[in-house]
Amino acid sequence: MSLARNLNKILSLRSLAAQNRLFNLNNNLINKSLLINSVQKRYLSNEQEPKIEIKISQKAVPHFFRCSVNDPLKHNSVHLNKFYKVDEKDLKVIDPFQECLTREHYAEFKAFNETALMIRQPAIEVIDYIKKLDLSLPAYRFVLYGNENGTGKRSTLLHLLHYCQKDNWLLIHLPNWSAVLRRSKESQPSTYKEGRLDTPIDAALFLKRFSVQNNKLLKELNLKTTKKYNWSNRDSSPEGTPLLDLIEYANTRIKYASDICGAIIREIKFQTNSNKYKVFVAVDQVNSFFGPTRLKRADKSEIKVDDITIARNFKKLLKNDWCNSVVVSTIGSVGVILPAPDRRTKFYDTSISIQNRRRVPCSLHYEGPLTPAHLLKKEGFYYLEPFIPIEVPSYSDSELLTHYEYYRDRNWLQSEDALTDDGREEIKFLSGNNPREFMRVCQTI
Secondary structure, X not given: OHHHHHHHHHHHHHHHHHHHXXXXXXXXXXXXXXXXXXXXXXXXXXXXOOOOOOOOOOOOOOOOOEOOOOOHHHOOHHHOOOEXXXXXXXXXXXOOOOOOOOHHHHHHHXXXXXXXXXXOHHHHHHHHHHHHOOOOOEOEEEEEEOOOOOOOHXXXXXXXXXXXXXXXXXXXXXXXXXXXXXXXXXXXXOOOOOOOEEOHHHHHHHHHHHHHHOHHHHHHHOOEOOOOEEOOOOOEEOOOOEHHHHHHHHHHOHHHHHHHHHHHHHHHHHHHHHOOOOEEEEEOOHHHXXXXXXXXXXXXXXXXXXXXXXXXXXXXXXOOOOXXXXXXXXOOOXXXXXXXXXXXXXXXXXXXXXXXXXXXXXXXXXXXOOOHHXXXXXXXXXXXXXXEEEEOOOOXXXXXXXXHHHHHHOOOOOOOHHHOHHHHHXXXXXXXXXXXXXXXXXXXX
């Protein structure tokens, strides 16, 4: 009897457990059906529930290598060692033909989709001088030099051009002037004076650059000629001709472009006494004005710089016989035909092998000091004196770090090793803190 009772208890307990399982399963199915119905009603119904968007305001963290002030008129010592962005419209005015810097710079500008220049001490120093100058005195002259090539003299010159363009200066820019003395695009005997040489294409290029850089200012000033100019027995320009019309005339009669350059320079210098405008002259590689050339006459005889029409006219801009003007020039040895060697400097002909290398009267390769006294020589030094020398040194540690971080921000450094502290120190060692070498080292990483 006890066994039968125990069996009945076990069977009753099993039946209760089975009923509980069935009840829980039914409840789960009901909950799932309710959940599915709610989802269907939410996503398949025509009624749309209000969406709640949560916006998190994140303030942009400024990069320490970027300058928040892009107006060069406001640059001072507070903004040193930072990059500022040059507007594309301003760049097309101050450097319309991409001649101020090297091809490497313009390739980077295109890759980065922006034009950024570093604010350095030499540019700020010259800007401070310009702000404090008494322009009623004769022309002030500055010479930018460096103890080695590639320290950033052209970048400094472009920064100064941007400043003066914003300050409504009349710009006269002579970029890479030594290339004209090495290989002119075209040369012909002068129509004005026998024995001189005209380079009409180079003169027309200068006039085009001058008109683009100063088109707005020339229209406002409405400068006109103060005398009659005779270009030939039949062609002449009467007194009162606007300078813009004179430039347009040079485009149609290009053989007179060299003489028209001289006329425009004469009028600009003569009319500065009226105090209507200020003139900023920027000359790259000014020491090429005081050395030999590789241009020749029709009889294959050598020609001096003063016998080239536009060179003779441009040298008049370097004098201090006019007012309301500032002349900033650079000196260098790259691509410049330098004078005959002396005992202290070394000139070599790089067109022959090292074993047969010898001293030559002039060459494009120079291994001497890069100071104004050595590059300008006696003639150029006394021609520009008195002038203010401004040294453009290599990068300091903070400037190199700024340039390095700018490259990192632009994703220019592809190697992972270059993004480490050891990689940065190796780049610094390979470049020797030279800006040009720093660019070239980073291009290969």
